[in-house]
Amino acid sequence: MEGTAGAVTIYKDAVGFLSRTMRFLFWLIIVSWSVALLRRVVAWMLRGVTGAPQPGSSDGSSTKQSATPARLLVRDPVCGVHVAEVLSIPLRQGAGTLHFCSIACRDQYLESTKKLAANG
Numbered sequence: 001m002e003g004t005a006g007a008v009t010i011y012k013d014a015v016g017f018l019s020r021t022m023r024f025l026f027w028l029i030i031v032s033w034s035v036a037l038l039r040r041v042v043a044w045m046l047r048g049v050t051g052a053p054q055p056g057s058s059d060g061s062s063t064k065q066s067a068t069p070a071r072l073l074v075r076d077p078v079c080g081v082h083v084a085e086v087l088s089i090p091l092r093q094g095a096g097t098l099h100f101c102s103i104a105c106r107d108q109y110l111e112s113t114k115k116l117a118a119n120g
Helices: 002-050 063-067 103-119
Strands: 073-075 082-084 089-093 096-100
Touching: 089 103, 096 103
Parallel strands: none
Antiparallel strands: 073 082, 089 096
């Protein structure tokens, strides 16, 4: 009988150790999540007070980027390529302005309008 009593004691000790370990890990996870949540709340509050974006924030704005205006994309009427308006080759016709991606596209457009004018 002494052998079974010793085995039961070892079993109870092992279960007790496992129970304490699991309880420790549970509370360790709870505390770490609480600290992470607290850090986020404090960072959010400080960001609201200072008004400055934090590095790695999703808005991606900075003083250098906000100083430059947004680029407007225009479509080339010949080939259909979208080009930034500041990089395009403008052609003023009447009251409107057409934008081209290259001089070749502009010349092709002018040539086709001459053909239309000659035929029409």
